[in-house]
Amino acid sequence: MRSAFDFAPFRRSTVGFDRLFDMLENSSASQTQENYPPFDLIKLGDNEYRIELAVAGFKPEEIDITAQQNVLLVSGKKSEESENRGQDYVYRGIATRSFERRFALADHIQVRGADLKDGLLAIELVREIPEAMKPRKIDIGGAEGKQSAIEGGEKPASKQTVDAEAEHA
Structure with a gap:
């Protein structure tokens, strides 16, 4: 699906930004995705971030976090035994359905760790730019x-x- 904005002039005058333009063009398709579980994205410093997902009712072993190249995938699936504890619910308001959340990561963003506390899954991210990629002075x-x-x-x-x-x- 094409967006209303044409990125062709920018594609011609830039090198190596193909992925960025593809993401911008495909952003309208991703806006129709489900909003479960809700999350916060927090900037802690110039190169440090935290993603907090509300995953009430999930145990650490029911959540899977996978970092692939430029994509962070967080998924959760309730185990059969925890879903059916022999309890007869009158009303069930805490969502325990399976989920899959994808986050596009910029280049050189690394996952430092994750912690589950009080129903919030906190994933720590840091931008680590390799020495070869840092700016350097070129002598003439x-x-x-x-x-x-x-x-x-x-x-x-x-x-x-x-x-x-x-x-x-």
């Missing part, structure tokens, strides 16, 4: 100038000019 100059500076012990020509100007000032 050819490889030959750096090689001779290392071997000969002399400064590159651009450094000599700057140092000479500093001495005359």
Whole structure:
């Protein structure tokens, strides 16, 4: 299903953002998904997040959390023995139906851990950018100038000019 907005001009002028545009185009289809269980998404810091899902009535062994590449899948299924404890319910307001919740994760988001307390499942997330992906300063100059500076012990020509100007000032 196509969205009302055309991303073609952006696709032509960007490299490596295909997944982002696909997600934006398919977002209208995902808005029809069920809203169970409800959740909160909390930003704890620049690179730290927490997802809290309301999973009242579920035990830790009835919940499965799977982190795949750029997708976090949280699913829950009540076991047969806990659903049918021989109790005759007059009214059952606590939802115990099975669920599956998917969260799209950005690149380099890692799941740190999960905890179930007071009916809330808290999943800790952190963005860990590899050293190779972090910004780094690129020096201007050819490889030959750096090689001779290392071997000969002399400064590159651009450094000599700057140092000479500093001495005359």
